[in-house]
Amino acid sequence: MSAVGLAPEVPVLVLAPSDRAPAQARRFLAERFRQLKIADDYVGRLVVTELVTNAYKHVGAGCIVVRIVPDGRGVLVEVWDEGPQLPVLKQLDVEETSGRGLMMMAALVEDWGVRLLDEPGKIVWASWACGKAGS
Template sequence: MIASLRVEPAGFVMAFAARPGTVGTARRLAGVLLERWGFGDDVTGRAQLAVTELVTNVARHAAAPDCTLHLQPVRDGVRIAVADEDPRLPVVREPSWDSESGRGLFLLTHSVDAWGVEQRRTGKSVWVLVRPGPADAA
């Protein structure tokens, strides 16, 4: 269930509980907004992948599913951040060929132009930057 939606001058903010059913909703909303903001398929597709991965990680790994998705158009692309109250930081692992999980964040880091984690008073915010053109992951 979506707790709140806000469109602000600095972007879009959605607070919700990350559950399997809300991942697709967040992805679709991100796609609609990015298209309305004038981003092409190259940015929109990679941004939707990022939203999917970041929200799925909250649903799977965070102690509580409550999170906030923030989409912000910036001078050279779009910044996406997903904040949750779990203080544990994400770990990027290179998965083995036969592993059944652990690929998402690894693939995400190679699909975006920059990414990072900001620790907060309660929890963290994982952010990515997607620019037009091919990804040059940081």
């Protein structure tokens, strides 16, 4: 009988939906990037802040789960929440004082989207290439 390799465990962060959640998610991302030896976490911090902020502002109940997964050429950030509301890229309105975060995030990452689930909720994700420290 041959041994079957299991996928490595990926750490997750479980958050309460609050105004503290984005800062906790940024700290988690910074630590995860250190573990993965990814030097520049600027885009990652913006991505995780936007996705977690949207989850707590637009859902407000249940929990928020963050995963940061290396994908071979870069990183994938996933944020799960229990809400049915899908993120929407708004048209730029210079009079508005908010609503630009998703647009900024979309401009910085290579790809992003929403994965609907059989259970309540969704996963909003973003991926982009990023270099290892020293490369």
